[in-house]
Amino acid sequence: MADIDTSQGGGKDGKKKGPKKVSTKVDMTPMVDLAFLLITFFMLTTTFNTPKIMQVIMPDKTEKDPAKRDQAKGDCSIIILGDKDNKLYWYQVIKGQTPQLQEIEYSSEKIRDFLTQKKKEIKAKGDCPQMIVVIKFKDDARFKNMVDVLDEMAIVGVSRYGIQDIEPNDLKLIEEYKKQAKR
Amino acid sequence: MGKIKPPRKNPSLDMTAMCDMAFLLLTFFILTAQFKPETPLEVDAPSSSSNKEETPKVAKIIVDTAGRVFFEIKEANKREEILRNIARHYKIANQLTDEDYKEFAGRQNIGVSIQDLPKVLKNKALSNDAYKKLGVRIGIPMDTTNNQLGLWVLYTNKVYENETFNRRQGFDEKTKAIITKPSPEGLSEAEKKIWEEEQKQMLKIVIFGDQRSQFKVIKRVLEVLQERKVNKVHLVTNLREAPAGAANQQPTQKKN
Numbered sequence: 001m002a003d004i005d006t007s008q009g010g011g012k013d014g015k016k017k018g019p020k021k022v023s024t025k026v027d028m029t030p031m032v033d034l035a036f037l038l039i040t041f042f043m044l045t046t047t048f049n050t051p052k053i054m055q056v057i058m059p060d061k062t063e064k065d066p067a068k069r070d071q072a073k074g075d076c077s078i079i080i081l082g083d084k085d086n087k088l089y090w091y092q093v094i095k096g097q098t099p100q101l102q103e104i105e106y107s108s109e110k111i112r113d114f115l116t117q118k119k120k121e122i123k124a125k126g127d128c129p130q131m132i133v134v135i136k137f138k139d140d141a142r143f144k145n146m147v148d149v150l151d152e153m154a155i156v157g158v159s160r161y162g163i164q165d166i167e168p169n170d171l172k173l174i175e176e177y178k179k180q181a182k183r
Numbered sequence: 184m185g186k187i188k189p190p191r192k193n194p195s196l197d198m199t200a201m202c203d204m205a206f207l208l209l210t211f212f213i214l215t216a217q218f219k220p221e222t223p224l225e226v227d228a229p230s231s232s233s234n235k236e237e238t239p240k241v242a243k244i245i246v247d248t249a250g251r252v253f254f255e256i257k258e259a260n261k262r263e264e265i266l267r268n269i270a271r272h273y274k275i276a277n278q279l280t281d282e283d284y285k286e287f288a289g290r291q292n293i294g295v296s297i298q299d300l301p302k303v304l305k306n307k308a309l310s311n312d313a314y315k316k317l318g319v320r321i322g323i324p325m326d327t328t329n330n331q332l333g334l335w336v337l338y339t340n341k342v343y344e345n346e347t348f349n350r351r352q353g354f355d356e357k358t359k360a361i362i363t364k365p366s367p368e369g370l371s372e373a374e375k376k377i378w379e380e381e382q383k384q385m386l387k388i389v390i391f392g393d394q395r396s397q398f399k400v401i402k403r404v405l406e407v408l409q410e411r412k413v414n415k416v417h418l419v420t421n422l423r424e425a426p427a428g429a430a431n432q433q434p435t436q437k438k439n
């Protein structure tokens with residue numbers, strides 16, 4: 001294949017030259033081709049196969065001290081609710097006011113902008129050391145939603161957050177919001 | 184006048200050296216390759232910008248879109264011990280022979296209830312179809328009345344705790360003080376290295392969920408883990424590029 005026979009075709013002029021010499025060279029090209037094909041295959045299967053992991057810290061369920069558990073309430077914190085069909089809402093619990101649910105558009109950029117802005121606002125108030133985010137998802141939300149929100153938290157650098165069970169109150173808020181949006 | 188003919192050269196190259204090198208690389212990649220574990224479940228992980236890599240000591244909870252749960256112990260030499268503990272707990276030890284334990288040690292993951300396990304191991308069933316033929320339901324039960332996933336987590340934790348305890352026996356007091364810290368804050372560079380090294384040796388519980396899995400199932404898994412006092416969980420994600428200035432990227436780590 002890669003060898004091209006350039007010998008001048010012996011025995012043309014009638015002279016006998018004895019037994020024909022056979023070249024001992026083996027054409028390696030197909031073998032190299034195969035080897036590289038296999039290398040490519042193994043390279044692709046190995047390097048892309050180290051799974052990446054993301055750490056999540058859950059609240060300690062055995063924590064009985066209510067002072068530690070209820071930190072999340074008040075105006076230092078925001079609550080994010082996740083519904084099915086990639087819907088995200090948020091509200092804040094402020095004493096003496098009914099919570100106002102607002103929707104967050106579902107895209108990485110929008111969630112990130114929202115978190116960055118809220119972080120700034122809450123820090124500017126001064127009486128909060130850092131923003132606390134409580135995340136609650138409805139049962140029919142998807143795992144992807146949870147990972148997306150947690151990822152944005154990590155990107156923005158919100159270190160205090162918790163995943164909690166959704167409460168009937170939250171469900172009611174979502175229902176009301178949906179009704180209003182229809183009108 | 185005769186023209187000067189350039190001497191004819193043979194254009195062939197000596198491929199031997201190239202071939203040698205190619206096979207050397209090939210051998211290297213074959214030896215280092217780690218293939219995807221065989222799972223009867225198809226799981227498509229969600230993406231995140233976290234670039235942390237999985238460590239060897241991992242127990243993985245696999246959740247598929249239908250909400251079925253599998254349990255995977257990555258280290259093959261731990262599997263037998265964990266199964267022996269489980270078998271004792273469920274009093275099925277008399278149904279399992281040494282060969283079954285060996286068969287179990289060769290498996291990446293478990294996806295049936297403990298009662299069905301002897302049957303599956305004896306028939307060497309691996310695929311979905313084989314499970315169906317045996318009449319075995321796929322997925323580890325984890326409801327409150329029959330929480331087998333919790334037990335797998337419990338005994339896996341126990342086996343690894345023993346290992347950690349034994350390993351730490353040889354350490355001096357100073358090293359022990361470093362490695363038991365909850366976070367590497369306030370440690371010097373050398374101490375940080377020791378701390379990180381130790382973290383790699385610790386068991387990590389990882390959830391490998393499909394991105395379309397219902398949150399209900401994931402919530403239940405997290406609940407089971409919390410009941411077993413596993414509050415630090417890891418999620419398997421596909422890497423997607425983080426935006427510039429992200430707080431979670433290693434080189435430019437900022438604190439708020």
